[in-house]
Amino acid sequence: MKRRVGIIAASVIGVAIVVAAALLLTHGGTDATPTASATSTPPERTASPTRTPSASPSPTATPTPTPATPGLLRIPRDAAGNARVLITGDSLAAGFFASTEAQGFSSLVTGALGRVTPTTVSRAHETLSTVAGVTDVPADLDLAVIELGTNDVGIPTPLADFEAQYAELVGRIRTASPDAAIVCTGTWTVDGAEYDGIIAGVCTANAGRYVSLADLFATPDFHGPSGRDTFVGPGDDFHPNDAGHRAIADAVLAVLAH
Numbered sequence: 735m736k737r738r739v740g741i742i743a744a745s746v747i748g749v750a751i752v753v754a755a756a757l758l759l760t761h762g763g764t765d766a767t768p769t770a771s772a773t774s775t776p777p778e779r780t781a782s783p784t785r786t787p788s789a790s791p792s793p794t795a796t797p798t799p800t801p802a803t804p805g806l807l808r809i810p811r812d813a814a815g816n817a818r819v820l821i822t823g824d825s826l827a828a829g830f831f832a833s834t835e836a837q838g839f840s841s842l843v844t845g846a847l848g849r850v851t852p853t854t855v856s857r858a859h860e861t862l863s864t865v866a867g868v869t870d871v872p873a874d875l876d877l878a879v880i881e882l883g884t885n886d887v888g889i890p891t892p893l894a895d896f897e898a899q900y901a902e903l904v905g906r907i908r909t910a911s912p913d914a915a916i917v918c919t920g921t922w923t924v925d926g927a928e929y930d931g932i933i934a935g936v937c938t939a940n941a942g943r944y945v946s947l948a949d950l951f952a953t954p955d956f957h958g959p960s961g962r963d964t965f966v967g968p969g970d971d972f973h974p975n976d977a978g979h980r981a982i983a984d985a986v987l988a989v990l991a992h
Contacts, residue, residue, distance in 0.1 A: 819877045821853070822880055827840050827854060832964060843986050882900070883929045916942030959971075
């Protein structure tokens, strides 16, 4: 009888040992061996643009369009699909202070239009009167972009004189090219409301489209930093940087796409 009890006890002990070993194999290795969720690579982020978002619509965020893209840029073109383009303005039209000339808004606009014959007339630090005086308007234009008035705000040019000068320039363009698309940008400042009103009024009276730049100017990311490297020397805090020029170009192209 004692022998039988001893056998039973031994069997119980053996079963306990097996159960303990099983528990150890099931739970004891968790700390030593990380689970797949702990070691897996985090999911990649969805690709997104890294440049500063534009405050205005951005129809050229995709690769540079060609004239063959239907309905993208609604400006007149000749039978070969070529467009004659005039851009007249001050230092912004000249690309100050983008990192390269190609990053200036004038180059970005003409580059997005596909096949163009561009004429750019720009005079840094000059007023409407001076720039208009040196602008020879080509005949048979398909598009004219006028970016003037910022330096007149700083002078300041008398409003009546400014209106007469702006009307004369736009009138010359409309007379030479009755079917041309005309885009007039406002001043690159938040202090030019009176001049912007004149620009908008004259432009729309001549079947043009007005583009305000005040909100873009008020966006800190579209300026500076002062001293940055540019193709015309160290940049300042006033003129647009690459993102600013991109935003201006996008605003101009947006009105041409509708």
